Amino acid sequence: MSAYFVGLLVPLVFTLLFRNAKSGKKRGLPVDVGGEPGYAIRNRRFTSPVKSAWEGISTLAELFEQLCKQHQDKHLLGTRKLISRETEVTADGRSFEKVHLGDYEWLTYGKTFEVVCSFASGLAQLGHKREERAAIFADTREEWFIALQACFRRNITVVTIYASLGEKALCHSLNETEVTTVICGHKELKKIIDISGQLDTLKRVICMDDSTLCNASLAEGGGSWTITSFSDVEKLGRENPVDADLPLSADIAVIMYTSGSTGLPKGVMMTHGNVLATVSAVMTIVPGLGKVQDVYLAYLPMAHILELAAENVVAAIGGAIGYGSPLTLTDTSSRIKRGTKGDASALVPTVMTAVPAILDRVRDGVRKKVEAKGGLAKKLFDLAYARRLSAINGSWFGAWGLEILLWNFLVFRKVRAILGGRIRFLLSGGAPLSGDTQRFINICLGAPIVQGYGLTESCAGGTFSEYDDTSVGRVGAPLPCSFIKLINWPEGGYLTSDKPMPRGEIVIGGPNVTVGYFKNEEKTNEVYKVDERGMRWFYTGDIGQFHADGCLEIIDRKKDIVKLQHGEYLSLGKVEAALIVSPYVDNIMLHANPFHNYCVALVVASQLAVEDWALKQGIAFIDFSDLCQKEETVKEVHASLVKAAKQARLEKFEIPAKIKLLPDAWTPETGLVTAALKIKRDVIRKTFSEDLARLYT
Structure with missing residues (x-):
């Protein structure tokens, strides 16, 4: 059976699932969790929170080593080779850099593990001690993933920082955590140089890019710290191997700085056990994971918990991770040279994550193209969309059977090609996704797009839509690692006794709930609580309501309400x-x-x-x-x-x-x-x- 024919069958199966989905299916069940009174829900499949999906595995370092041995010859990390750069000048005199990128070049699981071990040894040889912290300050790329796993093998806590963070927030993050080593790209190195006089503890910088570029930047005015290229550190460790110093489940794996939407960013402390619980829980929810080698397109910031967790999930199922960027994502992205392939076309991924803003742009882009074409093309699109929508809404007069394949071939094939044409699963997170966009992507891509709800403070774990849930505007039932509780917020008029659905502030409990904020005990005590059973809860400040089937809907946020x-x-x-x-x-x-x-x-x-x-x-x-x-x-x-x-x-x-x-x-x-x-x-x-x-x- 050809891959193309299989691709045509995917939307048919998906639509049949939609038709057979029961709206009354229980996805979450009420449960007594003790502690502060409220209305609590757990995942229907599990009576207690999932901590690890692998027997004897309690840390991310142990998990990665096991996976690399298990999938030694499979592709893991892929990066596109840069063929050329050129500058385009618009009619109004503005200039834009365009790049021509080649095919993906891959590292296998086995080779990646070798590089990780060598880089970990190189860190030790450079003098980075276990009790010191290292920061990764770069755009998402394969070196980011390697550096993270290498630090885990030395039980080094990683401080993650957004590449777009401003100088003030950057100084705050590095100084507060007393970072001694920064691992960054050439672009971020320039930012480090600009603030070098304000950094108190920095001893060494490792540049992910070519050493010539790094040394040229340093010559412009570096600090009192040393600089080494990523490849030189890996070579140093390969020639001078050091035994691993593996962490325990309760050790802090990551201090993740938020993006600072309200003032200076806060550092959220995550243990290995916290992140492992979320990764394990997602493994139980998404059907078919690990049955084939899924290919994941990574382009969101890895300093965001959604992307960090997603890449660890893909590795956990033996999948391949191909790296891209928002500016090179599609054939028409702003940095892609006209006539060459964007990341999605080159990689042809099967799995992706996205934030609502990006999906909104995909929807708007498709609609604008349809409007611009007009005529018969627009009439066909509108008819196909209406027929598919009618079927998804349960009507027998909608598009079923072979008609779905016909519309896919005539109308939706070009839309699916924007993201490579093979997407079978898409996760939206980070913010609420509008029902209009969710349904539009459902229909045009012919694949389930599910919403998840979680926060940095819960390691992205919270709730997750199931693949056969046809509703929009909801974020699903609790993940198997979490309990979700609603508590009264009388000031806003939200009560768990409300009819027809209980409403209140969302509180998340379980092994995925993080330790708290770094050096901020007051704020930690304000939003984290431990009940008499020892379960840790995080008070989100979001307002939700539970539907009868146990699915959560986000309806408000305490900070966003004005009287x-x-x-x-x-x-x-x-x-x-x-x-x-x-x-x-x-x-x-x-x-x-x-x-x-x-x-x-x-x-x-x-x-x-x-x-x-x-x-x-x-x-x-x-x-x-x-x-x-x-x-x-x-x-x-x-x-x-x-x-x-x-x-x-x-x-x-x-x-x-x-x-x-x-x-x-x-x-x-x-x-x-x-x-x-x-x-x-x-x-x-x-x-x-x-x-x-x-x-x-």
């Missing part, structure tokens, strides 16, 4: 999620003032959609910034927000009365969003304080 002048409670996050579906919106931040009875919004306009509308209307403009200031443009975008609000059945006070259109995107580099693309409310509020003040006048 307006007339006493109405406004949930900023909920409204933003409803309004961002407007085709004119690239990003949005709602703002509410308790001294007014209405809200306003800062809207990052979608340049392609807004300019397309302006051209059709015959509106003249100098540039995009000029277009965003025009009254008719503001009126059009505001009207689209009102339409989206009505479709989401928002109250009148939840619809922004005034908006400010912004032409420039919010990126991690601007400091206005986190590396996971979550908006930084406080930073945005301060940056656009004058614009917000004018909206209230």
Whole structure:
């Protein structure tokens, strides 16, 4: 049976699962967990939390060694070779670097283990002691994974730092943890050099890139520390091997610094047992993992717990990890040379993770292309989409059987090709995913897209949608490593006695709940509690409700609720999620003032959609910034927000009365969003304080 034919069958099987899924199926069960009164749910399959899926394995270091012996000759880590770089200049004089990348070159499990052991020995030979901490400060790449596993073999605690972190937060993270070794890329090395005079404990830097580049950067003005290339450290260890010094389950594996959406980042301490519990739990939930060699496209920041956990899961099933980046992901990505392949086309992955912002862009991109083609192509797409949607919603008059294969071949094949054409499973996490986007990706990719809910403080573990759950807007039942409890929040009007569903603040308990915040006992004691049974709980600040089948839905966040002048409670996050579906919106931040009875919004306009509308209307403009200031443009975008609000059945006070259109995107580099693309409310509020003040006048 050909791979192409198998690919055609996948969506058929998926749709049949949709048809046969029972809405009343119990996915989570109520349970008495003691401690503070609340409404608690556990996974229906397990009576007690899962700690490890492997007998005798209690740390990530032990697990990795076992996996490398078990899958010695399989591909593990893949990286694309750089063929060329070139600069393209646009009509308005702006220049962009474009790259031409080759095929993936692979390291097997066996070879990766050799490199890990050599790098671990090299760290010891450089003088890095077990009690000292090492930081990994780089974009996601195979050296990141190798450095992490090498540190684990020496029982060295790894401090993870986002590559996009600003100088102030970077200094804070490195100094607070007293890091002595930084492992980074060439780009990040320049940042280290810029702040070298402010670093108190740094002794050595290991550069992942070519030593010539690293030494050139150092010559520009380095600090009082040594610099060594990644390959030289690996060579040093290979020639001078040192025995492993393996950790215990309770040892701190990672201090993960959050992206700092509210002030300076906090360091979350994770033990080997914490991360292993999440990895083990996911293994029990996703069907078919390990049955074939899945191929995973890694491009999210590995300093984010979602990506770190995902890569460890893929390794745990004997899968292959191919590295890419958000800027080279598809054939049309901004850094890919025209006519060459993006990462997805080159790798042809079967499994991916994504944050909602990226999936929203995929949805918007497909819709814009369909609209631009118009005519018969648009009619066919709309018909195919409607037929598939009808079937997924349970109608026998929707597309079934061979008709699914027909629509896949005629319509959805090109959409699936954007991500390589072989995706069989896609996980969305990091923020709530809109129901519209979830269903759109379901239909166009012909594969389940599931939502997970978790936090850095719970090692990404919390809840996880099951593959046959056809609902949207929910985040599934508890993972087998977690108990989920709702507790009353009377101030916000959320009670576990609410009908028809219990509601309250979400509290996560289980072996995946982390130790606390590094050197921040006050904040740790505020949000972490241990009950009389010894179970550790984390108070998330998120508000949820349990459906009758035991699945959780996130409905609010305590910090995002503002009480307006007339006493109405406004949930900023909920409204933003409803309004961002407007085709004119690239990003949005709602703002509410308790001294007014209405809200306003800062809207990052979608340049392609807004300019397309302006051209059709015959509106003249100098540039995009000029277009965003025009009254008719503001009126059009505001009207689209009102339409989206009505479709989401928002109250009148939840619809922004005034908006400010912004032409420039919010990126991690601007400091206005986190590396996971979550908006930084406080930073945005301060940056656009004058614009917000004018909206209230």
